Amino acid sequence: MLIHQDRLFPAEPRARKIAKTLYEHVRRLPIISPHGHTQAAWFARNDPFLDPAKLFVQPDHYIFRMLYSQGVSLDDLEIGQPELKDARRVWRIFASHYYLFRGTPTRMWLDFAFQELFGLGERLSERTADRYFDTISERLRTPEFRPRALYERFNLEVLATTDSPLDSLADHKAIRESNWKARILPTFRPDPVVDPEFARFADNIAKLDEKTGEDTSTWAGYLNALRKTRVRFHELGCTATDHGHPTARTANLSTAEAADLFYRVLAGNADAQQQELFRAQMLTEMARMSLEDGLVMQIHPGSSRNHNRKLYERYGRDVGADIPMPTNYVDALRPLLDQFGNERELTIILFTLDESTYSRELAPLAGHYPCLRLGPPWWFHDSPEGMMRFRERVTETAGFYNTVGFNDDARAFLSIPARHDVARRMDCAFLAKLVAERRLEEEEALEVAQDLAYGLVKQAYKL
């Protein structure tokens, strides 16, 4: 067996028993996935997934960044190639380096999928590479492994994608118009039209004009175009926005100042500070619109994107070279919070890549401001130890009820059940520790476990 039924539970028998009891009560709850990077097109078209390399290796930056760090070339992994020339060769390279993932969540997610979905029982290695490749390839051709069948098998209740304001959402419409009763929702991610450093920023804003009929060359028209686009998303079930800024900085300029800044960034005359100020102002504008239309805001700050210049020049974005930065929230959020912090109808979910902020800034902020909630451990911290640190550092100040359950944030569709399983197990392990140390009654822990696995996410994302 690749995975053990007691995995991630405490070694100490009494705490382990409590964790297992808690887990038994939540393991079969439906999965709500309110934030991630799967593709609506998969479910609109319901085409079979291709080979194992295309499915597991190519889209997963957790995998290829580790291989790259140990000297494997991205060309050998055919990263960036639309079609793989030699999928089996890529798979073999991956398999022969699988030992590198010992102790990582990637290994845990993969082993879960290998065993639970493909029935594989011997560890992936150079020796078993071909057997894996053949077994997985064969299964992928069966109807049970089509995207829609997997969605149902995974017991998904909601699956949110992340989408540009320029996206037609045709795939989402197609899913809605089909007879298939699944809840796959878009998320409004306006980075391409609110971040002056985004590729083709001015072009993107011009396109927004075409799509909305608003004159996006004016500040008022631009804001209206965003408003209309949010409505368009909302009509297809969208309940949330998402903002991936370098920092958590917000601003609260006067209308005249904001308009001037907009014209400057649109004309391409803004320096780095002004670009940052514009992003900061747009977070506050987005909060204002959220108060109007009820969309929940998610802020994902603190990643130094495309840190590896040569790789970026050759392969573009998202090739595993984003590195977290120290992130400040206490000063950065103040302008927005001065304006909207006490609004009970507003929900802003904060994420971080800087764990030093958990107990210092994030838990105190979320434990006070009615509009703030804390997202689960993100990206590099979406891991057993990362989850334990999150609960240990956040709960004593913000409690459980200022957090919002789990986000898988997955690009790899097949990893979704594994990721939620890890999150449920770790929350049960944390609760079991509290119960075993007589800090919480088991009866209460059962209620909290269900809230963490299902109730809180549904409520926070208005699902």
Next chain:
Amino acid sequence: MLIHQDRLFPAEPRARKIAKTLYEHVRRLPIISPHGHTQAAWFARNDPFLDPAKLFVQPDHYIFRMLYSQGVSLDDLEIGQPELKDARRVWRIFASHYYLFRGTPTRMWLDFAFQELFGLGERLSERTADRYFDTISERLRTPEFRPRALYERFNLEVLATTDSPLDSLADHKAIRESNWKARILPTFRPDPVVDPEFARFADNIAKLDEKTGEDTSTWAGYLNALRKTRVRFHELGCTATDHGHPTARTANLSTAEAADLFYRVLAGNADAQQQELFRAQMLTEMARMSLEDGLVMQIHPGSSRNHNRKLYERYGRDVGADIPMPTNYVDALRPLLDQFGNERELTIILFTLDESTYSRELAPLAGHYPCLRLGPPWWFHDSPEGMMRFRERVTETAGFYNTVGFNDDARAFLSIPARHDVARRMDCAFLAKLVAERRLEEEEALEVAQDLAYGLVKQAYKL
């Protein structure tokens, strides 16, 4: 039962047994409370406490910040009202939200008081709200629940308050002049007269003139007025000062520079940087006076006070909107340490809200400079996990003997025994881990446990 006799001890049986043995040796030691925010007036007058809402909810920002974060209005809690109009209604709101405190130290402190002081055995909830209200109200009217009786019941040996230099200390005098043999001591907290941003700063300094007969419009007179006030405090048993600055910054200006700066801040002409520089200089002046008069210095830096602008404008200070900031010690303390760092007769106790400094800056500083000691985990970190992190990150570099036992820092008088109990249990749990992992002998752990619970605080605060 609301609280279990083995609470907070490790789940693992052998370590738990060691923790219990250690705890049995320290649980009955007298409580020394060298820093907190109780009121001397309570003990001077010995009036009964009013209803449960007034006693537990209104003064406790841990409680109302959590309720506020979940949408409860401060008006409904009657925060800021001198008299409660409907105490029972406030209590019911609190009770029906009591589940929010699961996993927080507040829950642990309250359950301790509910069970140990009021004999309550069923969890507080909407259903039990009235029973709690009635039971507590009834007990509060009995002689056993008057402040002096509770002081004795709590086995307090020393209780320090925190007082403005402008305070007449009449209540402290009244306690001294009564026949009651308790040791309730003032602490010299000069923020109102050393922080240019404090409300009515110049007025406060003028008042200092009246109280001391020194001409506080001159730098020398101002310093002498502070000296005389410290003497006045000292005569009433005060052994320590306390400084609540935004940062840990210190300065060591020449007399002429310091005097110039003083005139500028006094005239209200100082900008933010100069105000910060003045606070920085005053820490060094306070250290100089401490060398003369022997008062122990406490520095509590790193809180961004009154972060919620609207709440501050409406309700004033201390309504749960103080948020920790990243805090630097290594550069900030250097001017003071350059001058006085090697003085063995000086004691400066450092606190922090930025846990990333424990192992990086605070333990290395306290593990070297003879004048420095580390205060216990403060505020948001005064919690089981916070205490464990403190010991785990500090001990290996600074040892146990550069720390100073526990401070409850309580505003809520009834939480004092619970807070010391948590601290004693967590120290015993940490020591038990060391013993169980064969890193310390049990015999030594017994000695350390007693030092942490009683000996070190007495020595560090010169009690």
Next chain:
Amino acid sequence: MLIHQDRLFPAEPRARKIAKTLYEHVRRLPIISPHGHTQAAWFARNDPFLDPAKLFVQPDHYIFRMLYSQGVSLDDLEIGQPELKDARRVWRIFASHYYLFRGTPTRMWLDFAFQELFGLGERLSERTADRYFDTISERLRTPEFRPRALYERFNLEVLATTDSPLDSLADHKAIRESNWKARILPTFRPDPVVDPEFARFADNIAKLDEKTGEDTSTWAGYLNALRKTRVRFHELGCTATDHGHPTARTANLSTAEAADLFYRVLAGNADAQQQELFRAQMLTEMARMSLEDGLVMQIHPGSSRNHNRKLYERYGRDVGADIPMPTNYVDALRPLLDQFGNERELTIILFTLDESTYSRELAPLAGHYPCLRLGPPWWFHDSPEGMMRFRERVTETAGFYNTVGFNDDARAFLSIPARHDVARRMDCAFLAKLVAERRLEEEEALEVAQDLAYGLVKQAYKL
């Protein structure tokens, strides 16, 4: 017994059993010590060590910084004296304060040496001070306690020293030319000739001229002199360089800019920023040379050296007053990584004194860039808790194979076996936790344990 055979293993019986099994497989592996501060002269001359005070107390800043923090004077400890006047008196002072080291790694290292090397079984204290002094003194006079005998007894396979480019390496040559078959290697530490703030910087560069025949008054000649010196080190077995900079900042100036900067720093006309820029540029130059000659780079940033001004003025460097600072890697390393980050033939080993960077910056960087590896917990963090934090925060992102085993970094020769023993035990404890929680198979853990204790260090340092 001073030390227990199960020390540092988890208290929980199942995990403890796994840890013991793993440890049994690695405990007898040879020790590779690729970075430290022992003296080649000891092994070249093979003179007996002097008394216990000279051996244990005087060179060990971990010891005297703790004693100093508790009011012991450095003069009483005869710190800085070439010959001790009253070694027994120094020893007695140390012994009577030995309780201060409870819970510190120093205590663990010392007890190991006292028991394993000197057969002492009763704890050091005021009472046992003389017995310790006499027993140790007597043994030190025996042939078994000469440096070379100890090297063999410690089962050392490689021992690297840290050496100035101005060092003649005569002791290393003498060892090589003797019949003694040990592998004691120099490490190239160019701080005296690349750090403009180093004492007598310009003189040092002039001396480099004499030693290499290159005209070090020119930028090209200076670089050539460094190149030649690296060759000289390489010929004596050196495989690594080491860089102790205040920050991790790197730069990538044009040749003309770099040359201009060099002339400015050499002339003593550079301000603090330019001095920092020069150090930054030199890290990139060193990386360039490492690509040519294959020497592994070690970067040890983030210490605020000589923080205690008065002690520095009186006793000079390395008297226990170096304090860690917040350290940034993500921006600081970018210029170097832009140039050389994707080179598979380059190895740069990063260390830190700022643990908040483990999960935020270091693991993501090392988990991506092929040239980067993470050094073990350093200095204040070279401790059981520090090691556990390192593995817990690093492994999930960077895995085990982007780390490089253990460095003892010892100045105290006798502590080397104890330090490696602690590291091996803690790695086994961490692995045992993974196995007990079903996150890793025991079979795999055995392989990883051997890699962490022996394989990775040998590979990373090209030994």
